[in-house]
Amino acid sequence: QGTLVESGGGLVRPGGSVKLSCAASGIGISTGNIGWFRQAPGKDREFVAARRQNGATYYADSLKGRAAISRDNAKNTLFLQMNNLRPEDTAVYYCAYRTNWNVQYYRADVWSNWGQGTQLTVAT
DSSP: OOEEEEEOOEEEOTTOOEEEEEEEESSOTTTSEEEEEEEOTTSOOEEEEEEOTTSOEEEOGGGTTTEEEEEEGGGTEEEEEEOSOOGGGOEEEEEEEESSOOTTTTOGGGOOEEOOOEEEEEOO
16 A cells, blocks of 8 residues: 655745655555645645656645645655745645546545645744
């Protein structure tokens, strides 16, 4: 099954930037599909971004122009860079993995392997 470990969260001021990491073991990020989701207190887990196996990337409307996915194949790690952060970006951020792409990639329930999450708080 493999495991995913997120890191890089913390306290960031509004307007700031953060780079979240998703380190994989037992799973090849370059050969599968990776998704990013977030969950704020009292809310459902929502789609943030995804990188398809063929290299295509997808972003939630709320993050278009503010987020970018990159990867380091040597480290088997995927990154999510987010800029111009807003208080509403505060959430636990999770990465997830799928072997085969699903056209409903924006649904959390189609992803299988999940990391434990990393907390991002955007506040003064």
